[in-house]
Amino acid sequence: MRRLPGWRALAGQLAVGLCAALPGLPALAAPQLDLTVRLEPAQGNLSAQALIALPAHEAIDLRIDARHRITSMQLDGGALRASTEGGLQRIRIAASSQPRRLELRWAIRADAPDAAASHRDTLTAFAPQIGEAGSFLPAGGAWYPLPFDGAGPLLHRYRLTVDLPAAQHALAPGDRLSDTVRDGRRTVRFDMTHDSEGADLMAGPWVEAERSVRSIDGRRLTLATLFHPDIADQAAGYLDVAASHLARIEQTLGAYPYSRFTIASSPTPTGFGMASLTYLGIDVLRLPFIRHTSLPHEILHNWWGNGVYLALAGGNWSEGLTTFMADYALREAKEGDDGARAMRLDWLRGLSALSPAAQGSLSSFGGRTHDASQSIGYHKAALVFVMLRDTLGATAFDSALRDFWQMHRHRRAGWQDIRAAFERASGRDLGRHFALWVDGSGLAAPVISEAVAGPGGLTVTLQQPAPPYPLEVPLHVRVAGATRVEQVALHAAQARVTLPLTADCAELALDPDFRLARRLAPGEAPPVLREATLDDALGLTVLPGDERLSAAARTLTKKWLDRAPTVIDAAQPPGRASRMVIGSFAGIDGWLARHHLPARDRDGEVVAWALRAPAGGTLALVAARDAVALEKATRALPHYGQQGWVTLTGGRAASRGQWPAATAWTTVCVR
Incomplete structure (x- = not known):
C-alpha cells in the first residue's frame, strides 16, 4: 500500500466547489475546536459535542456532512440553525464586536466496515464506518464541523476526547495526552497543537505496544503499534523497522515533526497516512515486505503531505516526492544501480502504456483513484525529481528539500513553492522545466536521428517532437568495450554534438538507464x-x-x-x-x-x-x-x-x- 490522500483531496474539491459558489469569508487564524465523542461500536453509533470559542471580530464558516443529525446548536445560549447545501450542513457565523461561544451536538449512525471491500473501494470511501472490528471516521468526510473560508477547508487545531468501551482503543493525529480505563469505559485525549488538516478518528479492538526512541533534536518520541490480536505478534518487528527508517529520514530532512508515530491495523484493505500515524489493512500488515516498502513511505509522509500540507489547488506533489525519497531511495541503497534502474524502467513501462488522452498533468493530479493516476502522480512525479537531481546535483537538490521543509512545515504548499526552493538552492530559473513537466502532460520522446563518424569525431544529432522538453540526455558511447556517458543538452527540437572518437567504430545508446521521463520505443523493453x-x-x-x-x-x-x-x-x-x-x-x-x-x-x-x-x-x-x-x-x-x-x-x-x-x-x- 501507499499513502492514499485521494479521499481528503476529493472531499476538499467538493468543499472548494461549494465555497466558489457562495460569498467568501475573510481568512482567519487557525481555529481551535474542542471535540468530545462517545463511540458505541457495537451499535454503530457516535454522539459528539463541539465547543468553539470565537474571538471578537472573528467570523467562522463550518461544514458537517448532511447525513449526520444535529441534535442541538447554540450560539451564546441562543438557538441556531444550519442550512443544507450540496450534501453538507453549513453553519455560518458573522463576526461580532464581542467574543462568542458556539456549542454543537450531533449524532452519527454508520455501518460497520466491509471486510470484503477491495482496496480500490477504499480509495474514495469518505463515509464513517463504525463497528466492533474497527471504526474509521475520516476528517475529509466532514464527520465533525470543519472550518472553511472562501478558498476552502482551513487548517485548524483541536482537542479531542473519545469515550468508548474499555476493550476498544482510539487513535487520532496529534499528541495523546492520556488513556485511562474506568468502570468498563476507556477515555482517550488527543491534542493537535499544530495547524492541521483535521481529526481523523479510528478505533478498534487493538493490542498496543510501544517503543521509546530519541529524535535527532534530543526529544523522546514514542513509536507504537495498535494491532488486532491476530497480528499482535508482529508488533516488535514493525517497531524495530520504524525506528530505523525514522532515524534515516531525520538525517536527511531534520527532526520528526510530531511526538508519536503509530501503526494501526484496519479490518479493510486500507492504506492511509495521516499526521503521526498510518492506518493499514490487517492482511497488508501480514505481508513480510510491507515494513520495508509501505512503512517507510508512510513515515516519510509525516514530512511530505502530513507535515507540509498540499495546497488546495495545483496538484498533489507529495506522492511523487515521497515515492522518490522512500521507495526509490531504499531501492538505490539496497540494490544499487541495477535495482534503481529496474524501478525506473517499471515506471516508464506503465507511463508508456497510457494513451495520450490518459496522460494527465502533475498539476491536475489530486490522489490515486486507479492505476493510471498512480503512474502519473507517483511515478512520473518521482522521475521529475530524478531528473532534477541529475540536473542540479545532489548538493543543491538536498539543500532545496531541507529549505522547503523548514519554510513550509505545518503550512500548505504547492508545486510553485517547490520550484522556488530549487531555484534558491541552484541559482537557476526553472520556470520552463516546471511549466512543461508539471503543468504539461505527456512524456518526452528523444531519438538519435543521425550519427556520423569521421576524422573530426563522432557527430550525433538528437531530435524530439513538440513541445520540446528541457532534457539533459544521457548518451552512452561504447568504444572498444569501454563505455562513457555524455550529457547532451536537448532543450529545443534538435541538438547536434561532436564527440571525440578514438577508434574507427563506436556504439551509441540513448538513455539506456531510463533516467528520463520519456516514452519507451517499441520493443525497447520486454512487456509486463x-x-x-x-x-x-x-x-x-x-x-x-x-x-x-x-x-x-x-x-x-x-x-x-x-x-x-x-x-x-x-x-x-x-x-x-x-x-x-x-x-x-x-x-x-x-x-x-x-x-x-x-x-x-x-x-x-x-x-x-x-x-x-x-x-x-x-x-x-x-x-x-x-x-x-x-x-x-x-x-x-x-x-x-x-x-x-x-x-x-x-x-x-x-x-x-x-x-x-x-x-x-x-x-x-x-x-
Whole structure:
C-alpha cells in the first residue's frame, strides 16, 4: 500500500466547489475546536459535542456532512440553525464586536466496515464506518464541523476526547495526552497543537505496544503499534523497522515533526497516512515486505503531505516526492544501480502504456483513484525529481528539500513553492522545466536521428517532437568495450554534438538507464502485464467453455481494470492494440497455437503473463486450471501488474518475475 490522500483531496474539491459558489469569508487564524465523542461500536453509533470559542471580530464558516443529525446548536445560549447545501450542513457565523461561544451536538449512525471491500473501494470511501472490528471516521468526510473560508477547508487545531468501551482503543493525529480505563469505559485525549488538516478518528479492538526512541533534536518520541490480536505478534518487528527508517529520514530532512508515530491495523484493505500515524489493512500488515516498502513511505509522509500540507489547488506533489525519497531511495541503497534502474524502467513501462488522452498533468493530479493516476502522480512525479537531481546535483537538490521543509512545515504548499526552493538552492530559473513537466502532460520522446563518424569525431544529432522538453540526455558511447556517458543538452527540437572518437567504430545508446521521463520505443523493453491493463483501448477476449470460469473472468476484469474493455471475438487475431485473453489451460493453449504465438511455458493453478504480439500489441494472458482457481486468484492477481509473469496457487503468488531489458546499441563506423 501507499499513502492514499485521494479521499481528503476529493472531499476538499467538493468543499472548494461549494465555497466558489457562495460569498467568501475573510481568512482567519487557525481555529481551535474542542471535540468530545462517545463511540458505541457495537451499535454503530457516535454522539459528539463541539465547543468553539470565537474571538471578537472573528467570523467562522463550518461544514458537517448532511447525513449526520444535529441534535442541538447554540450560539451564546441562543438557538441556531444550519442550512443544507450540496450534501453538507453549513453553519455560518458573522463576526461580532464581542467574543462568542458556539456549542454543537450531533449524532452519527454508520455501518460497520466491509471486510470484503477491495482496496480500490477504499480509495474514495469518505463515509464513517463504525463497528466492533474497527471504526474509521475520516476528517475529509466532514464527520465533525470543519472550518472553511472562501478558498476552502482551513487548517485548524483541536482537542479531542473519545469515550468508548474499555476493550476498544482510539487513535487520532496529534499528541495523546492520556488513556485511562474506568468502570468498563476507556477515555482517550488527543491534542493537535499544530495547524492541521483535521481529526481523523479510528478505533478498534487493538493490542498496543510501544517503543521509546530519541529524535535527532534530543526529544523522546514514542513509536507504537495498535494491532488486532491476530497480528499482535508482529508488533516488535514493525517497531524495530520504524525506528530505523525514522532515524534515516531525520538525517536527511531534520527532526520528526510530531511526538508519536503509530501503526494501526484496519479490518479493510486500507492504506492511509495521516499526521503521526498510518492506518493499514490487517492482511497488508501480514505481508513480510510491507515494513520495508509501505512503512517507510508512510513515515516519510509525516514530512511530505502530513507535515507540509498540499495546497488546495495545483496538484498533489507529495506522492511523487515521497515515492522518490522512500521507495526509490531504499531501492538505490539496497540494490544499487541495477535495482534503481529496474524501478525506473517499471515506471516508464506503465507511463508508456497510457494513451495520450490518459496522460494527465502533475498539476491536475489530486490522489490515486486507479492505476493510471498512480503512474502519473507517483511515478512520473518521482522521475521529475530524478531528473532534477541529475540536473542540479545532489548538493543543491538536498539543500532545496531541507529549505522547503523548514519554510513550509505545518503550512500548505504547492508545486510553485517547490520550484522556488530549487531555484534558491541552484541559482537557476526553472520556470520552463516546471511549466512543461508539471503543468504539461505527456512524456518526452528523444531519438538519435543521425550519427556520423569521421576524422573530426563522432557527430550525433538528437531530435524530439513538440513541445520540446528541457532534457539533459544521457548518451552512452561504447568504444572498444569501454563505455562513457555524455550529457547532451536537448532543450529545443534538435541538438547536434561532436564527440571525440578514438577508434574507427563506436556504439551509441540513448538513455539506456531510463533516467528520463520519456516514452519507451517499441520493443525497447520486454512487456509486463500493466502495459496492457493500463491501456484505455484494451480489448477483452474470454474464451468460450465453462460458464463458471467465464463468470470468474468477468469478475476479475471488473476488479483489475479501470474501465470496461471492448469485447473481442476469440477468432480475431491479435494486432497493434492491447488485449487481455482469459480462459482455461486448454483454451489458452489452443488460442496461442491458432494464432501462431509462443506456447505457455509455466504451470500453476493460474498463470498470467505478458506477450508482445507480432503486430506490436501487448497481450495480457490469464490461464486457469478451473473456475475455482481463478476465483481464488481474483483478489491477488491485479497486484502483480508490474510483473512479466506470475503463477498463483491457492490464490497466492507462487512465482513471479520480469524478463530483463537489454540495451539496443547502434553501431557507427568511419566510412
